[in-house]
Amino acid sequence: MVLYSGTTCPYSQRCRLVLFEKGMDFEIRDVDLFNKPEDISVMNPYGQVPILVERDLILYESNIINEYIDERFPHPQLMPPDPVQRARVRLFLFNLEKEIFTHVALLEGRAPQNEKALEKSKLTIRDRLTQLAPIFLKNKYWLGEDFSMLDVAIAPLLWRLDHYGIELPKSAAPVQKYGERIFSRPAYIDALTPSEKVMRR
Numbered sequence: 696m697v698l699y700s701g702t703t704c705p706y707s708q709r710c711r712l713v714l715f716e717k718g719m720d721f722e723i724r725d726v727d728l729f730n731k732p733e734d735i736s737v738m739n740p741y742g743q744v745p746i747l748v749e750r751d752l753i754l755y756e757s758n759i760i761n762e763y764i765d766e767r768f769p770h771p772q773l774m775p776p777d778p779v780q781r782a783r784v785r786l787f788l789f790n791l792e793k794e795i796f797t798h799v800a801l802l803e804g805r806a807p808q809n810e811k812a813l814e815k816s817k818l819t820i821r822d823r824l825t826q827l828a829p830i831f832l833k834n835k836y837w838l839g840e841d842f843s844m845l846d847v848a849i850a851p852l853l854w855r856l857d858h859y860g861i862e863l864p865k866s867a868a869p870v871q872k873y874g875e876r877i878f879s880r881p882a883y884i885d886a887l888t889p890s891e892k893v894m895r896r
Contacts, residue, residue: 696714696719696720696721696722696747696748696749697721697722697723697724697747697748697749698710698711698714698721698722698723698724698745698746698747698748698760699724699726699735699738699744699745699746699747699748700723700724700725700726700744700745700888701725701726701728701744701745702725702728702888702889702890702891703728703888703890703891703894704728704744704745704803705799705803705851705852705854705855706743706744706745706757706851707744707745707757708850708851708854708886708887708888708891709745709757709758709761709847709848709850709851710745710747710757710760710761710764711723711886711888712847712850712851712882712883712886713760713761713764713765713773713844713847714764714886715882715883715885715886716771716773716842716847716880716882717764717765717768717770717771718882719764719768725888726744728744731744738753738755739753739755741755743755745757745760746760747760747763747764757848758788758792758844758848761773761844761847762774762844765844771842773842773843773844773847774843774844775838775843780838784838784843784844784845787837787845788844788845788848791845791848791849794819794823795819795820795823795824795849795852796852798816798817798819798820799816799820799852799859801813801816802816802817802859817859817860817861820852820859820861821861821862821863821864821867824852824853824863824867824870825863825864825866825867825870827870828866828867828868828869828870829869830869831869831870831872831873832869834873835873835876836873836876836877837849842877842880846877850874850877850878850883853870853871853873853874853877853878854874854878854891854894854895855894857894857895857896858894858895
């Protein structure tokens, strides 16, 4: 199993985190995002990482890759076993992409950008994260006591807040504390690249 991963790519970080959480045997191939090898566009028509290759299977899109890994290697399970809960998590993941990560894509240079649009994206991310704060007043992780795919999905953004120039208000303190809980997980630390380590002061 090989993961083609960008060393500063938040989407790649999600997949690295899941692989390390599972404690599996895998290989990570770092891809220079500014000088991508030609085979990246052959494997993914959108020319982006992460890409997972296992024998004749080629997958792209971090949430799709992560669900595959979770089903293929079910321990520890990161998607809820109950179909109703699993559907809710998928809906949350979809909403995260639509409402928050479309703005992350802009900050990462994956979408056309100008100063006004960048500032608007930063404010939107700040406001959306602040709205999530009540969840983490009572929950250790997004779904309660258990670390899940929702935590995986949002962790790279929380790690990069300083890097993106986003400052959360005091009312979002529970979100900051929640982030610290994720960042202290051994798999999270192992999955960080040297380029990611320097993103936080």
